[in-house]
Amino acid sequence: MEDMRFFAAIVEHTSLNKAADRLNVSQPALSRRIAKLESELGVQLFRRVGKRLELTAAGQLTYDFAIELRRFHGEYLQKLNAFKSEEAPVLTIGASLTTLQTTLPDWIKAMTEKHPNLEIKVVTGKTHEIASLVKERKVDFGLVASAVDDDASITSLPLFEDHLMLVLPKASFILEKSQLEMSDLNGLPMILFAPGTWYRTLTDELFRRHGVKPDVQMEIDSFEAIVRLMSACRAGTLLPKSYVRPQLLADNDLYVVRVRDLEQTKRTTSLIHGDPAWLTPPIRYLIEETTAHFARGAHLPKEPS
Template identity: 30%
Template sequence: MALNLHLLRLFASVAQTGSFSRAADDLNVSQPAISRGVRDFELQVGCRLLDRGPRGVRVTREGEALLRYAKSLFAMERAAEEELRSLRELGEGILRIGASTTIATYMIPSYLGSFYKAHPGVEISIVSANTRAIATLLLEHAIDVALVEGPVDEPGIVSEAWLTDEMVLITSPEHAFAREIEPVDTARLNAETFICREPGSGTREIVAEVLRNNGIRPVRSLEIGSTEAIKQLVASGLGVAITSAAAIRDQITLRTLIVVPIHRLRMERTLWRLSVPGRLANPATIAFERLIQI
């Protein structure tokens, strides 16, 4: 049985929007045409793909299975269209990047500047989120390049080492640690309030591992979903934090934050590039990935 790709597109739009009317608006067709097309498609495949109800539609188990293939198929279609538009030395095209917050904010702007100078006709789209969210976007074909702060153990995703990032302990200039001449002993960190990122953040996982491996059990912790907010709270004297050295360069220059060495402890982490084996990359993606490997 050969699937009708037009009807598959109608079904996928309804499944993803959760509404026949929204799908009709997205595809610029009438709602009766959408309803008729999905019904005909269900008859063709021989099973119910959507459960209709007063509050919208719900995708059935069979519909979920088919939707996964539909997303892959239409993503390949978009990639083919983008490649054809990009054949003239990347004169056109789109580059969709997903990056963990620290990477997006502090590490890839210089790469993006170089890429834009070389390929000004390429449209660049950037999504900044935590590691878990970036992995999901990659699986959903919503991004082409995925750069994260921790490896991802997810079926269908390969994690490759990209860069090494130094992690440092930061305090306010008024903190007692800032006046120490010698590196601080790890045992003294137990009495501190640690300000850390939210669950799902690669930075949080790395910091938790460092603390656990060195027997550090802070008496208090505070979760914040932003590296910028963490820096502000540390600078105000609310607590201490372990963060990327790349994220605090400006604050160190201005002396609003202080890096405190820890006795016999050097913290480094690997940053990762995620990919999906077998997925075709468009020319803009290939060019950007070559650039960030230099």
């Protein structure tokens, strides 16, 4: 990075002496730095024409890169400075209930570990409610378990795809088959998520499509409560893959049974925000970090066996 800065200074001051004065280094030291850079790159960057230095074609390409590098470095420092202010930055996000329980805990942990001074506030609601909060600028951005493609004023960035999984208590269900069909869920005692969310809507549509009528024993709006009640009620459930952690299964004596049709019930969790012109540099930076976090797959557990 520093060698590129020195190189760009020579180009912009058109001489080694002027660049050396500007950079507060000796002319021989600057010459050695450029010779080292040329050696590392394996090309000649300058040619002497009389007393002038002219860029070679490789030198022009390298200068263009040095300018881009300087621009990116400046943007990085600008974003970084947002986290160095005496006042801790505050991020207000909207999250759908499903996202709150499945995706948000790990994401908040990752963000606050990276930025200890960052304060995160969360407003919950259904997806359409979060979309309204985004448009009204009451939250900086939203994390929802769907895409919002029907509103031109909202930008929807896909983060990852999720699907449903059949989870059963080991003590109550001893199956000879490691894989079931949807028809095997007919009459199965189940605890389902409460109506009104995309998760329950997806579940009900799935049952209708396959003509399945499970024995619904409870409807609860908390994945944690469902998991805790499964063994006591001798009932199974359908949970999003993003929620099913190996440790959760082990702690509650549960296991996953593969149902191929469930793997087709894909849902895209998305980050939504309003007009990009509203976004401050710190918020833009956090959006970039959030999309990178999910692109790395840092949110997903290993597939349970």
